[in-house]
Amino acid sequence: GENVEQHPSTLSVQEGDSAVIKCTYSDSASNYFPWYKQELGKGPQLIIDIRSNVGEKKDQRIAVTLNKTAKHFSLHITETQPEDSAVYFCAASKDTGNQFYFGTGTSLTVIP
Amino acid sequence: DGGITQSPKYLFRKEGQNVTLSCEQNLNHDAMYWYRQDPGQGLRLIYYSQIVNDFQKGDIAEGYSVSREKKESFPLTVTSAQKNPTAFYLCASSIRRGNRNEQFFGPGTRLTVL
Numbered sequence: 001g002e003n004v005e006q007h008p009s010t011l012s013v014q015e016g017d018s019a020v021i022k023c024t025y026s027d028s029a030s031n032y033f034p035w036y037k038q039e040l041g042k043g044p045q046l047i048i049d050i051r052s053n054v055g056e057k058k059d060q061r062i063a064v065t066l067n068k069t070a071k072h073f074s075l076h077i078t079e080t081q082p083e084d085s086a087v088y089f090c091a092a093s094k095d096t097g098n099q100f101y102f103g104t105g106t107s108l109t110v111i112p
Numbered sequence: 113d114g115g116i117t118q119s120p121k122y123l124f125r126k127e128g129q130n131v132t133l134s135c136e137q138n139l140n141h142d143a144m145y146w147y148r149q150d151p152g153q154g155l156r157l158i159y160y161s162q163i164v165n166d167f168q169k170g171d172i173a174e175g176y177s178v179s180r181e182k183k184e185s186f187p188l189t190v191t192s193a194q195k196n197p198t199a200f201y202l203c204a205s206s207i208r209r210g211n212r213n214e215q216f217f218g219p220g221t222r223l224t225v226l
Contacts, residue, residue, distance in 0.1 A: 043202055043217035098143045098162050100215055104154040
């Protein structure tokens with residue numbers, strides 16, 4: 001089955017700096033990679049996703065990159081703000097199934 | 113939280129009692145899921161259902177049961193056989209839009225077994 005690893009588990013950055021979270025996956029058949037943001041006591045919310053036929057996708061201050069050959073993908077947050085503080089999860093899935101496989105999460109703290 | 117409701121938000125039960133967590137969605141999504149979240153362990157899949165009256169076990173199904181009698185409802189029962197039931201439980205649903213399979217989550221239920 002699929003195995004998704006996520007690093008780092010905790011990350012602290014100064015407000016205005018960039019944050020990068022990295023994930024690797026094991027199943028080369030995985031082709032859809034969403035990222036979720038979870039605030040304390042709430043359910044995860046989809047913030048950006050990427051498919052395997054695309055190398056990079058941007059949405060304002062967040063971007064995701066994908067390296068299919070190396071089987072890793074990353075979330076980049078630029079100009080971080082205190083409200084970016086949350087736990088971020090990466091996930092992987094494939095068209096042939098409905099299961100999503102999650103990383104263990106990264107707790108991001110943006111220091112004002 | 114995208115049209116997925118979970119109730120209650122907090123639930124307390126005595127050890128040895130079965131408890132049922134509610135999950136309802138009005139998004140007309142076919143697939144629904146239950147995850148368990150423990151600190152430092154991410155999201156672990158308990159059960160999922162792709163259509164009404166059908167469901168499959170996830171990675172940690174032991175001690176749990178589900179039903180899917182209606183498209184919009186996917187209740188989870190935590191039985192007394194679950195050895196460590198205290199956790200944050202998340203329900204989700206998904207839909208395929210073109211070449212994307214988007215999954216959305218409810219707000220979660222925090223279950224504490226005393």
